[in-house]
Amino acid sequence: MSTHVAATLATPRAPLTLTTVETPAPAADEVLVRVRAVAINPVDWIIQGASRIIYRWLRTPAVLGSDVAGEVVAVGEAVTRFRVGQRVFGLATGTDRARDPLREGAFQEYSTLLERLTAPTPDDLTDEQAAVFPLGLSTAACALFQPQHLGLRMPGGPASVVPPEVVVVWGGSTSVGMNAVQLARAAGYTVVSTASAENAEAVRALGAEAVVDHRSASAVADLVAAVDGRPVAGAVALGAGSTDACLDVLSQTGGTRLAMASTPVSLASLVGRRHLFPAMLPVFTRIGLATVRSTLRARRRGIRTGFVWGSSLRDDEMGPRLWGEVVPQMLADGSLRPAPAPLVVGEGLGAVQGGLDRQRAGVSAQKVVVRL
Ligand SMILES: NC(=O)c1ccc[n+]([C@@H]2O[C@H](COP(=O)([O-])OP(=O)(O)OC[C@H]3O[C@@H](n4cnc5c(N)ncnc54)[C@H](OP(=O)(O)O)[C@@H]3O)[C@@H](O)[C@H]2O)c1
Structure with missing residues (x-):
């Protein structure tokens, strides 16, 4: 052995x-x-x-x-x-x-x-x-391409959308977000995104047409302005507060699909504690309440939401296509960095x-x- x-x-x-x-x-x-x-x-x-x-x-x-x-x-x-x-x-x-x-x-x-x-x-x-x-790319692909999330066309498919639809990526400077920007762009979508001012240029360089500061009080309004009346294919929510912000953007732009990858309340406060119980109680209560609130808000506005699981592509058709065809092709043509x-x-x-x-x-x- x-x-x-x-x-x-x-x-x-x-x-x-x-x-x-x-x-x-x-x-x-x-x-x-x-x-x-x-x-x-x-x-x-x-x-x-x-x-x-x-x-x-x-x-x-x-x-x-x-x-x-x-x-x-x-x-x-x-x-x-x-x-x-x-x-x-x-x-x-x-x-x-x-x-x-x-x-x-x-x-x-x-x-x-x-x-x-x-x-x-x-x-x-x-x-x-x-x-x-691996996980950043896979999670981004699940959010963008799985039918239960945004259900977008994958890169390498039939010719790009005309007129181009817009994909909103809240959290464009996260690992998942940087992959989402590149994948959505390669699939022919226009991307508007968020990042701190320090990382805005890096997210633009990956293909985002506009990048607004997610810490700014006007971030939602700035994204809506960046969409500029074009059709919105959906939004990917990454980071604290991203779900509510994306719901606001979608309801003001007519988008109807939201893929959420972050828990509404961070689990970070639980990590490193001596005892998980009772510290978990307020955290899970806040997660439960925030989830119910967002789900109700989404329903009222006709927006379909879902929580992304980045390794769920292991068991669907998208996984082999992403890893076997799309990723090698995008690395070869320079559209994935x-x-x-x-x-x-x-x-x-x-x-x-x-x-x-x-x-x-x-x-x-x-x-x-x-x-x-
Ligand atoms: N569901 C799944 O399967 C799955 C898989 C992977 C990750 N995730 C989740 O997805 C999120 C991103 O993960 P990651 O590994 O990509 O993160 P990461 O790279 O560690 O994220 C760091 C980045 O987060 C950005 N950020 C901080 N606060 C933000 C906010 N309120 N809104 C938007 N961006 C913010 C920062 O941008 P600036 O420095 O530019 O401010 C920073 O660059 C996390 O919540 C993670 O738990 C979920």
């Missing part, structure tokens, strides 16, 4: 520790990857700190992490798109319900990835750059806990990455 080292969550709310785990053989539809870089997402420290209440299915010990870049060391018998030695990046879905968090977590030397959620890393991208994509830029905070699995802490402390248009 071969083994390798993993940064493991031994028990809920414990700091990650280095342990030895069994190196799996890939299943028929998987590749086994020697991980060279991982990126950190808010969900990683949220699961670490609050999995007992929000990821109740997750058993420990578990290996967390969604974003993997590295090289293929073994392929399953049904794999056709990859060969041993090839550089790849992909979405690890081990913390999802009914998945295996030991085999499929990112934060370890060897991880298994589903072929359908993996893409070849182009020669001109480093592993650190490739690692910024790694954004936010990687912020490499350390090297080796021992640096992953520091990476989680760094992400939790807050980033601005940066993706926290650890090199292995």
